[in-house]
Amino acid sequence: MFRLKRYYGSFGGVYIPELFIPILEELESAFIRAKRDSEFLKRYRKLLKEYAGRPTPLTYAPRLSKIIGAKIYLKREDLAHTGAHKINNTIGQALLAEYMGKRRIIAETGAGQHGVATATAAAHIGLECEIFMGSEDVKRQRLNVLRMELLGAKVVPVNKGSGTLKDAINEALREWAENVTTTYYLLGSVVGPHPYPAIVKFFQSVIGSETKKQIRKIEGRDPDYVIACVGGGSNAMGIFSAFIRNRNTRLIGVEAAGRGLDSLHSATLNLGTPGYLHGTRSLLLQDKNGQVKKVHSIAPGLDYPGVGPELAHLVYSGRVKASSATDTEVIEAVKVLAESEGIIPALESAHAVAYLLKHRGEFRQEDIVVVNISGRGDKDMETIMEALHEKQS
Amino acid sequence: MKNRVDEVFRRSGKIFIGYLTCGYPDDETTLEWADRVISAGFEILEIGLPFSDPVADGPVIELASQEALKRGMTPEKYLEIVSEIRKKHPDIPLITMSYYNPIARKGFKYIENLKKSGIDGIIIPDLPLIEGENFYRKINSLGIVTPMLIPPTIKGEYFKKLVKASSGFIYAVTRTGTTGARDEIPPEGIELFRRLKRETNKPVAAGFGISRPQQLTSIKNLVDGFIIGSALIKKLEEGEDIKNWLNWIKEGIKD
Numbered sequence: 037m038f039r040l041k042r043y044y045g046s047f048g049g050v051y052i053p054e055l056f057i058p059i060l061e062e063l064e065s066a067f068i069r070a071k072r073d074s075e076f077l078k079r080y081r082k083l084l085k086e087y088a089g090r091p092t093p094l095t096y097a098p099r100l101s102k103i104i105g106a107k108i109y110l111k112r113e114d115l116a117h118t119g120a121h122k123i124n125n126t127i128g129q130a131l132l133a134e135y136m137g138k139r140r141i142i143a144e145t146g147a148g149q150h151g152v153a154t155a156t157a158a159a160h161i162g163l164e165c166e167i168f169m170g171s172e173d174v175k176r177q178r179l180n181v182l183r184m185e186l187l188g189a190k191v192v193p194v195n196k197g198s199g200t201l202k203d204a205i206n207e208a209l210r211e212w213a214e215n216v217t218t219t220y221y222l223l224g225s226v227v228g229p230h231p232y233p234a235i236v237k238f239f240q241s242v243i244g245s246e247t248k249k250q251i252r253k254i255e256g257r258d259p260d261y262v263i264a265c266v267g268g269g270s271n272a273m274g275i276f277s278a279f280i281r282n283r284n285t286r287l288i289g290v291e292a293a294g295r296g297l298d299s300l301h302s303a304t305l306n307l308g309t310p311g312y313l314h315g316t317r318s319l320l321l322q323d324k325n326g327q328v329k330k331v332h333s334i335a336p337g338l339d340y341p342g343v344g345p346e347l348a349h350l351v352y353s354g355r356v357k358a359s360s361a362t363d364t365e366v367i368e369a370v371k372v373l374a375e376s377e378g379i380i381p382a383l384e385s386a387h388a389v390a391y392l393l394k395h396r397g398e399f400r401q402e403d404i405v406v407v408n409i410s411g412r413g414d415k416d417m418e419t420i421m422e423a424l425h426e427k428q429s
Numbered sequence: 430m431k432n433r434v435d436e437v438f439r440r441s442g443k444i445f446i447g448y449l450t451c452g453y454p455d456d457e458t459t460l461e462w463a464d465r466v467i468s469a470g471f472e473i474l475e476i477g478l479p480f481s482d483p484v485a486d487g488p489v490i491e492l493a494s495q496e497a498l499k500r501g502m503t504p505e506k507y508l509e510i511v512s513e514i515r516k517k518h519p520d521i522p523l524i525t526m527s528y529y530n531p532i533a534r535k536g537f538k539y540i541e542n543l544k545k546s547g548i549d550g551i552i553i554p555d556l557p558l559i560e561g562e563n564f565y566r567k568i569n570s571l572g573i574v575t576p577m578l579i580p581p582t583i584k585g586e587y588f589k590k591l592v593k594a595s596s597g598f599i600y601a602v603t604r605t606g607t608t609g610a611r612d613e614i615p616p617e618g619i620e621l622f623r624r625l626k627r628e629t630n631k632p633v634a635a636g637f638g639i640s641r642p643q644q645l646t647s648i649k650n651l652v653d654g655f656i657i658g659s660a661l662i663k664k665l666e667e668g669e670d671i672k673n674w675l676n677w678i679k680e681g682i683k684d
């Protein structure tokens with residue numbers, strides 16, 4: 037039976053076919069052992085440092101600070117190996133897979149960032165790797181498909197439903213069910229059945245613990261605001277985790293308002309209702325009949341109708357504030373960050389930057405604001421150029 | 430309270446359970462297919478309430494669910510169709526197969542409405558006993574049976590608990606993986622049926638991947654019934670004579 041708590045308030049659990057229950061128990065017990073195993077942790081930290089390039093810098097953003105009217109710091113996950121925070125989790129879980137004696141890993145991917153990071157960790161550690169990706173995303177993120185293939189992974193396009201992240205997870209779950217005893221499912225965010233939300237948060241919490249050390253060294257105190265974009269919630273939980281106990285730090289999760297909150301979006305924390313999808317009870321974008329709604333974001337990594345159960349709980353309990361930014365606001369944010377600081381953020385991360393722009397003037401000059409730049413924008417260049425072009429014409 | 434599912438399993442011989450997705454290919458045809466399946470000799474009818482993300486299902490049922498939703502299937506329409514089937518076939522046991530989200534969204538009142546429409550049993554593939562114990566008990570209190578899905582990966586104490594919580598019959602899953610026709614029943618499936626035989630006197634029905642009598646020879650003496658879904662839908666799509674087909678299967682497993 038499970039030994040860790042499965043719920044965050046009323047959210048979480050293992051709402052998944054029975055066949056997975058023993059596998060999830062086995063995963064939990066391996067996780068409990070690994071997390072206490074100093075050899076395992078040493079290996080994880082060594083890979084983060086020498087392979088993934090951690091710690092990532094905390095960069096002061098002087099020109100953006102002037103625009104916003106507060107002291108803005110950027111946590112530079114875009115500088116981690118493969119260009120996003122995803123690598124923290126994939127190295128951790130690939131090691132866990134090896135720890136459990138599994139030689140084959142599968143994963144879903146939306147933006148392709150988690151897929152690339154999984155393929156990378158698999159190549160480095162020497163595991164067989166297969167990635168499920170919605171056919172729509174395969175088109176939108178062509179470069180990442182090529183990267184995964186070059187890294188030796190097999191990419192399986194999922195031509196079902198809306199051809200995006202949700203459908204990729206469905207298919208990965210089916211494949212996992214098929215080969216459940218030999219295959220490790222490397223889930224990419226703090227979603228899914230217990231113990232995944234706990235595992236992914238554990239491996240992503242390195243973002244928060246580094247940030248805390250860095251900001252205390254520079255400013256001598258914790259920030260007033262920490263802002264992160266939210267798809268499933270892994271970069272947000274990662275950076276929030278170090279500050280949850282400090283009530284003076286405001287935590288803000290920015291979701292995709294897509295074409296508008298009254299149109300197609302994926303703002304689950306903002307507008308979702310409790311429901312059950314992909315193994316967890318959490319907030320969910322669904323219709324009155326309990327069918328999962330179609331969602332949209334210009335950022336493929338945020339294009340998901342669910343959200344992590346712990347984050348849902350933190351929003352319900354008032355500790356985290358949920359906000360959102362539209363596709364248009366996000367493109368503007370990409371431009372502003374590129375021109376003011378020389379950083380091209382991923383479209384996902386640009387949602388957090390867009391929050392700053394929407395609320396400029398509302399901060400005090402002396403406020404310390406940390407924004408998590410969860411990834412870099414190279415993968416999005418075609419989408420960004422298209423959007424800018426549309427705006428002009 | 431008498432339950433039609435319990436009644437059926439008192440009969441001798443193997444019990445055949447047919448699965449249809451409600452609203453596929455459309456509402457009318459669902460009713461027509463239900464008639465054909467029942468008159469062909471299937472002793473129990475399982476009717477799926479379609480869900481947008483059916484992760485326990487293979488391609489045939491997934492596609493059927495999507496198609497049904499596209500045509501506007503809703504939980505309310507489902508009740509209407511079930512009521513019609515019940516009116517025409519007062520004695521056939523009817524079982525609802527639904528993912529948890531649509532049911533949870535509608536609330537427990539919906540379960541009571543299922544009962545009123547003539548449903549005898551409910552199967553929720555993504556509500557494992559560990560999360561659903563109270564919910565299943567509440568369903569049972571209405572006189573509705575809840576067969577638990579038991580796949581080969583389940584062992585030990587939890588296996589015993591699932592057997593105990595099953596009512597009507599035990600839905601033994603022949604293999605890991607999703608629904609959809611396959612070839613052989615793998616060794617761990619056969620071993621599961623042996624374990625079930627040792628553990629309980631409750632009726633056991635085998636499901637997932639069943640399409641041909643040749644597959645069943647290795648387990649036929651260990652189980653009381655068979656559940657056929659994807660293969661049945663395929664046959665109906667192809668316009669085949671279901672009665673002939675079912676007889677071929679029944680003949681094929683006779684000693």
Ligand SMILES: Cc1ncc(COP(=O)(O)O)c(C=O)c1O
Pocket residue numbers: 120121146147148149150224225226265266267268269270271272336337338382384385410411412
């Ligand atoms: C750069 C980047 N940021 C954020 C996300 C969203 O995921 P999460 O909310 O789990 O951090 C993704 C997902 O693909 C991503 O690639």
